[in-house]
Amino acid sequence: MTDTPGAPLLRLEGVTKQYGATRALDAVDFDLRSGEIHALMGENGAGKSTLMKILAGNTGRDSGRILLDGNEIDIRNPGEAAAHGIAIIHQELNTVPSMTVAENLALGREPVGRFGRLDRRAMVVDAQRKLDRIGADVDPRRTLGELSVGMQQMVEIARAVSEDARVLVLDEPTASLSRGESEHLYRIVREMRAAGTGLIYISHRMEEVWDLADRVTVFRDGRLVGTRDKSSISPPDVVRMMVGRNLDDLYQHDRQNQGPVVLHVDGLGDGAQIGPVSFAVRAGEVVCLAGLVGAGRTEVARLIFGADRPRTGSVTVNGTSVVPRRPQDAIRAGIAMVPESRKDQALFLDHSVVDNIAVSSLSAFSPRGVLQRKQIRAAAAAQMSKLKLRANAINLPVRALSGGNQQKAVLGRWLMRNAEVLILDEPTRGVDIGAKSEIYDAINGLAAAGRAVLVVSSDLPEVLGISDRILVMRGGQIVHEMPTAGATEEEVMAHATGTQPKEHPHD
Amino acid sequence: MTDNSSGATTTRGKPTAAGAGFDFAYWWDRVGILAVLVVLVALMAVIAPNFASVDNLFNIARSISINAILAAGLTFVILTAGIDLSVGSIVAVSGVVAVMTALAGAPAPVAILVGILAGAAAGFVNGALTAYLSLAAFIITLGTMTLLRGLAYTLTDGQPIVSNTLNFRDIGNGYFAGIPAPVVVMVLVYLAAWFVLERTRFGRHVYAVGGNAEAARLAGINVKRVTCIVYVIAGACAGLAGVIFAARVVSAQPTAGTGYELDAIAAVVLGGTSLMGGRGRIYGTLIGSVILGVLSTGLILMNVPFFTQLLIKGAVIILAVAIDGLKQRPIRRRANAVPTGAVPAE
Structure with missing residues (x-):
């Protein structure tokens, strides 16, 4: 690492990429210095992932130049990217869970002795060296699948980062990590920065971007909107650059008319770690289940819906009690779930x-089992227009839609059924801000129509922004209940982590 | 989920940003397999003597019918991402059962029905074990394949039961309005299968279970029941095929249908149904069966030696699957995002 501090390590000049009629990247000028963490932000489809694919050698560029240390380079395939010292950590894990850590780290370049015999000892030694380099405390002989997702990600990083990795691109690396695991990742990222590596950090999480990044670049519609030193801007500035409007509008809702209790959960539990929990949700009310990853929120949602079989307790919808042994039972009772x-x-x-x-x-649309296709189509189209889901998409495979539109399709499924109770598990995860606001509109619409809505969310601003009441979970129990009005992120977090005694006994 | 003339719902719609140029995947999906058949028939008509005669075409249709009926049932199973290796053995058992019923004095319709029910019962065993005990269909049906073959031998004491006065022989050898009876039955089976898959709630559930079993469960579909039923359907179709086979050879053969499961799987896959489930069409299966039948008959007419016929048939199956895989490629790439960034630099 002999770069002069601050000199651009990697430069992109006028890089353009066209997919059919859409311009995924439009004359992008971008630079990365050695020893910096450079955050890339933007809605889904803004061009971040296209840029990443070009750097990884997974797709070619149509025009423009890429310079490494001032020398123009070509990246035609992933092998060439690696040869130039560019390493990519993808959002999904690309490892083999049934193999050991060492085997995964050696994948494709296994050390062999005479007659092609696999040299297991060399493999373990080599793996240990790679893990040490990034400060990951993992036994290379363990089976990868037994490790937590966070640890598996460490292994992935150890694999991607060869001795001569000078550029590391991380794509939403903490999306599936717990808080502790994320902290560990941040430490590794910072150490690599100190060692002179240039890091490109793609993330939707403003908080962590603000924690880590030295500079922030925002993309919108394939164009680079701007690159700023973090010290010269604030998070709202970034959001404005991303969407061209203020975030405050996102959470506006006006909800007054709460009706009688619709959903009543009574002593529900799995007989082990989860519950028993009891709570109620009224018609027209949005209740959020908050808490840390692993607190049991998703598990409670699944028990109510019968996705997992409850061992104790029951669920009552509009006075009718049901023990949801399987999803069909819950659905028949009027409960719907949008899963994680x-x-x-x-x-x-x-x-x-x-x-x-x-x-x-x-x-409802198949008397004697025969489908009424026209009516089905019309009813589905009605939900699509209600949710502002692109009308021309009706015949498209759902795979072709953006994350936000996919989520609207799932919501539409339950709106079409007219469910009384909607359980939404992380409804806006991996969804861009535009679609987010439309999903919030849909939630508000559900509440206005007298539905009971239960939302599981890890996004605290979202929890505070959309709910009427918050139930905080920890260790499989509901530890605190509070009205959203007046609640703060710190307060919710304190109860979620158990760092403060319950001082606001509510009701 | 499958396309149809009125264009209601499509599995794979016309691509959005296809850009300029010919979209191979889109057209292959629609006419590819049919085009292969047309080319094949044209080729055979030119090269093979007597290929295009009415008699021969009827012969082909008749010889195809048994495999086509098996493949129709198997399409249901494969659409749910399952597999049934036992259908060939079911052909034998149900043929034996139908003949024994007839010889016991039952009228033809009853004998036929009992044969079909025997197949459905065998299918129920496959389905129940697969669905309710969550066992791997491949292993279960591998087991029942052997078990049912053994049953066929046991029932017949290892000897064919020949009966020249078999009362339901017409379903194999007769004609209906000048068309061979097995061909009429085959057409009816395909019309029914098409209706069930395309026009009923159950059909939609079959596609859903194969497309994503967990999503289907969370959408409120009784996944176990659907899974069980598709094996019953495959068994019933195999039972019907067994009855027709017995009628054609006017006897109960314990060795009937040996290896038929593989031809049926080949027809389904050739027809474009994905072994991963959730994608495919019943009409593709019919064309797949016809292609295999035309190929065999044509090669025989051309006096191609049997060994060479096998070579050619095998190559055609691999080619068809390769083309299918090629067509899936762009989708798969999108699905798995991108390969690892840690490719070793050699």
Whole structure:
């Protein structure tokens, strides 16, 4: 690392990339210094990932130059990227869970002895060296799949970062990490910065960007809006650059008419770590389950919906009690759930938008089992327009939609069924700000229509912005309940972490 | 989820930003397999003597019908991302059961029905074990494949039961309005299968379970029941195929249907149904069966030796699947985002 401090390590000049009719990157000039953390921000589809793909050698550029240390380079495939010392950490893990840490670290370049015999000892030694380099405390002989997601990500980083890695690109690295694991990642990232590596850090989380970054670059619609020193701007400035408007408008809602209790959860638990929990949600009310990752919020949501089988307690909807042994029971009672992972748990990616929306309502549209296709189409289209889901998308496979539109399709599924109770588990995760505000509109609309809404969210500004009441969970229990009016992020966090006695006994 | 003439809902819509140029995936999906068939038939008509005669075309249709009926049932199973290796053995068992029922004095319709029910019962065993005990379909049906073959041998004592007066022989050898009866049955089976898959709630559930079983469960679909039923359907189709086979050879053969499961799987896959589930069309399966049938018959007419026929058939199957894989490529790339950034620099 002999770069003069502050000199550009990597420079992009006029880089342009066209996909069909859309210009994914439009004459982008960007530079990265050695020894800096440079955050990339922007809504989904703004061009961040295209830039990353070009640097990784996964896609070519149409025009423009890439300079490393002032010398023009070409990155035609991932191998060349690695040869230039450019390493990429993708959002999804690219490791083999059934193999050991050492085997994963050696993948594709296993050390072999005579007659091609695998040299396991050299493999472990080499793995230990790689893990030490990034300060990851992992036993290389353990099976990867037994490690936490955070630890697996450390292994991924150890693998990507070779001795001569000079540029490291991280794409939403903390998306699936707990707070402790994230802290560890931040430490590693900072150490690499101190060692002179140039880091490009892609993230939606303003908080961590503000913690880590030296400079921030914002993309919008394939164009680079601006690069700023962090010291010269504030988070609201960045948001304005991203969307061209203020964030405060995002959470505006006016909710007054709360009706009777619709959902009543009584002593629900899995007989082990979760519960028993009891609470109620009124018609027209939005209640948030807050807490840290692992506090049991998703588990409670799944128990109410019968996605997991409750061992204790029951659920009452509008006075009718049900023990949800399976999702069908809950759905019949009028409960709907938008699960945590859209792609794994909610969507049929290859199937059309109309099929995805209609899938839970087919009984109402199929006398004697035969589908009334015109009516189904019309009903699905009605939900689409209500949710501002692109109308021309009705026949597209859902895979082709953006994250926000995919989430609207899942919401539409339950709106079409007219569910009384909606449980939304992280409804805006991985969704850009534009779609976020439309999902909030939909939530407000549900409340206004007298539905009971239960939201699980890890995003504290969101929790405070959209709910009427907050239930804080810790260790599988509801430890605190408070009205949202007057609550602060610090207060919620204090109860979630248990760092403060319960001093606001509510009701 | 599948396209149809009125264009209601499509599995894979016309690509949005296809840009300029020919979209291979889009057109292959629609007409590719049919184009292959047309080319093949044209080729055969030119090269093979007597290929294009009415008699021969009827012959082809008749010889295709058994595999096509098996493949129709199997399409349901494969659409749910399952597999059924036992359908060939079910052909034998149900044929034996139908013949024994007929010989016991039952009228033809009853014998036929009992044969079909025997197949459905075998399918129920496959389905129940797969769905309710969550066992791997491949292993379960590998087991029942052997078990049912053993049952066929046991019932017949290892000997064919020949009955020249078999009362339901017409379903294999007769004609209906001048068309061979098995062909009529095949067409009816495909119309029914098409209707169930495209026009009923159950059909939609089959696609949903294959597309994403967990999402289907959380959407309120009874995944276990759907899974169980598709094996019953495959079993019933195999039962029907077994009855037709027995009628054609006018006997109960314990060795009937040996290896048929592989031809049926080949027809389904050739027809564009994904072994990963959730994607495919029943009409593709029919065309897949016809391609395999035309190929065999044409090669026989051309006096191509049997060994060479196998070579050619195998190559055609691999080619078809390769083209299918090629067509999936752009989608798969999007799905898995991007490969690892840690590719070793050699």
